[in-house]
Amino acid sequence: MTADEIVMADRAIRVGMVDDHRSPIWGIERVLDPVDDISLVCSASTVAGVLAGMPLDVVLLDLRLDDGTTPRENVNSLSAAGVATVVYTSGEHPALLRSAARAGALGVVLKSAEESVIIDAIRAAAEGRAVLTTEWAAAIDGDPELAAVDLSPQLQKVLALYASGETSGRVGAALGVSAETVNEYLKRIRQKYADAGRPTRTKVDLFKRAVEDGWLPVPQRHRSRGISDRRQ
Secondary structure (H helix, E strand, O other), rough: HHHHHHHHHHOEEEEEEOOOHHHHHHHHHHHHHOOOOOEEEEEEEOOOHOOOOOOOOEEEEOOOOOOOOOOHHHHHHHHOOOOEEEEEEEEOOOOHHHHHHHHHOOOEEOOOOOOHHHHHHHHHHHHOOOOOHHHHHHOOOHHEEEEEEEEOOHHHHHHHHHHHOOOHHHHHHHHHHOHHHHHHHHHHHHHHHHHHOOOOOOHHHHHHHHOOOOEEEEEEEEOOOEEEEOOO
């Protein structure tokens, strides 16, 4: 390796990728292999997995994972580790993107985007700049129909237990409150969504809204998982 090559390697942006499908990872490998200042150093099916690998500057994060985590949780974990997040998704999912934005993601790139768009997004995120794409602008432009709802820690616990199939009585027993109190909490959650212009007339509506806002994980699909480190 020449001196110039050593300097370039030292300056390379270290990228990790979180996706529970292998095909997108292979695609990013193909895109980044010829790029001197960016290196895909590891990939995993979970955020915990990718953070267990090499130090990273930027992570390309799939919006929908099967490990029971939410976009909000995943972006928070990456931010806490000092890693910039760019959402890398096959669909726009505006409400989910808004949840990721509120947690600190710098932007979104569609998996169908041109190679130059992906590369520019990684460089921008590595510098702490927002990734300006049409999809990101649409997700954070303040459309009231997509307004995210904030829930207190207690309401989050109630919602998570209720969504797991527990009755109000069992939720109350787990939290040390009465079933009536649980029902009042659920009423508050529904009212918050109603006030945001996103009514929840049924339990399915409620769970759908909560998934959109990152309060509940996306329902799991059976996929293979694993982690690969390209420098092992």
